[in-house]
Amino acid sequence: MRYAILFVCMGNICRSPTADGVFRHKIAELGLNDWVQVDSAGTHNYHPNSPPDARSQAHAAKRGYDLSGLRARQIVTADFASFDLILAMDWDNLALLQDSCPPQHRHKLRRLTEFCQKLSSPVVPDPYYGGAKGFENVLDLVEDACKGLLAHVQSASAHDH
Numbered sequence: 442m443r444y445a446i447l448f449v450c451m452g453n454i455c456r457s458p459t460a461d462g463v464f465r466h467k468i469a470e471l472g473l474n475d476w477v478q479v480d481s482a483g484t485h486n487y488h489p490n491s492p493p494d495a496r497s498q499a500h501a502a503k504r505g506y507d508l509s510g511l512r513a514r515q516i517v518t519a520d521f522a523s524f525d526l527i528l529a530m531d532w533d534n535l536a537l538l539q540d541s542c543p544p545q546h547r548h549k550l551r552r553l554t555e556f557c558q559k560l561s562s563p564v565v566p567d568p569y570y571g572g573a574k575g576f577e578n579v580l581d582l583v584e585d586a587c588k589g590l591l592a593h594v595q596s597a598s599a600h601d602h
Contacts, residue, residue, distance in 0.1 A: 444594055447520055448553065449538060450530040453483030453513035456565050457530060459511040459579055460553060461558060462501055462508040468594075477562040477594060480524075484537040486515040494569070498511040503542045504584075521546040525597075528553040528590075531564035556589030 446464065450456040461481035466475045492498070493508040501508050521527070521542050527549050529535035538550050553564050565582045568575030 443476060443478050444597055445480070445524045445526075446590070446594070447516070447524040447527045448481040449484060449516060449527060449534055450477075450481075450532070450565075451483055451485050451534055451567065452569075453481055453515070454488050454491055454494045455497045455569055455576075456583075457481035457483065458508050458511045458512055458513070459497050459501055460528070460530070460565075460583045460587065462493075462506045462509055462578070463583050464505050464590065467587055467591055472593075473594075475602065476598065481511065482514050482516040483518060484516060484534050488513040489515065496573070496576050497579075498585070500580055504580060512574070516541075518543075521549070523542075525549060526551065528556075530566070530599040553586045553590070556586040556593060557582065558585055558589045560585045 448457040448460040458481050461479055465479045468474060475595050477514060491513045493511055498508045527538060529538055529550065535550060535552055540552060553565055560582055562582055565579055566575065568579050
């Protein structure tokens with residue numbers, strides 16, 4: 442039984458690929474690759490098949506995360522059925538997901554920051570128009586949330602086995 446997680450932001454070039462890369466790294470360290478599937482998408486089709494923003498890649502690389510293989514895509518209807526958890530980066534993208542999600546899958550929609558353990562922020566703010574500090578803040582929030590998400594996934598795993 443696989444557990445599939447989809448991270449979603451607006452364009453799928455900054456926040457959601459960062460979360461994708463960080464979480465992928467964490468599950469690889471624990472040897473959970475066969476059990477946990479990770480992907481990311483955007484609510485908008487602004488950057489189809491583009492790599493993550495160069496600034497996102499550079500800041501992530503400084504912390505040991507490789508985002509270079511990821512490519513942007515827009516969320517599709519099939520994603521709502523395919524993923525067990527669909528995590529929006531902010532309220533706007535959560536609302537867009539809720540609008541397009543079939544009712545039977547709405548329980549899968551949450552905000553990534555609900556899983557934060559130390560930091561307190563309702564959203565992962567968009568760093569696109571800001572400076573380096575914004576990208577570091579995204580990484581801080583994503584790393585913290587991914588720790589909590591990992592615990593959530595491991596407890597889900599325990600229930601399924």
